[in-house]
Amino acid sequence: MQPSKVAQRYAKAFYGLAADQRLTEEITADSAKIGALLDASKAFSDLVTSPTLEAADQRATLSKLFAGQAQPLTVRFLSFLCERDRLDQLADICAAVQVLYNQQQNILPVDLHTARPLAGAQIKEITDRLGKRFGKTIDLSIQEDPSLMGGFMVIAGDEVIDLTVRTQLATIRKNILNA
Structure with missing residues (x-):
């Protein structure tokens, strides 16, 4: 299934920032881990897609969860998605990052x-x-x-x-x- 246009735009921007910092492999690995976690954990999926949780709560939880486990750029990007109310696009964004990496490599x-x-x-x-x-x-x-x-x-x-x-x-x- 093709990621949504919105997800592709966010993935392209995220990947571009990573390329500027020479972190494409690292953020691709982070995206793969996040995508796998979304598939494997209902609790994590619920955290990301919950319309009732405040963005600040989601941001704090994600920051704690991924601090030291993912690139700081990835953690900042997750916070940005919280602020923009786009966490519901996270699975598609992770898939689109993988597509961009595969194309580049x-x-x-x-x-x-x-x-x-x-x-x-x-x-x-x-x-x-x-x-x-x-x-x-x-x-x-x-x-x-x-x-x-x-x-x-x-x-x-x-x-x-x-x-x-x-x-x-x-x-x-x-x-x-x-x-």
Whole structure:
């Protein structure tokens, strides 16, 4: 899902400040941690999205929570979002920061779905071939799905490469029924 336009603007401004201070890797890591925390903790998610909490209370809690755990720039940015009443955009902003970092570093996130675990050599071969095909460094995320029966499926941005046995069998079945 694409981050909202508002989130993209805030992420671009935040990332620009980080670039000026040569902290892009650090704030990208902070954003990833915050995004993961939003996904994993209902209490944190409620803190960020609560319309009943005062901005000052949210700011104080976030400052205490992330002091020493995140870059000071990240903590100041969270305070800024509190002041602007934009904490509800935090998950999208974190995702947009990752997109900006990937673009700057020429990294392509790729999901690889397999029916069974792959050997290290197979993973390296797939990563190398995808890197050559797309001309980017591949950030591979592997998920096992036994329903695929065999083979694998690659999702890279808007492109899907489906080399699964399940799809091949469905194609054969369709061809036989239409013959």
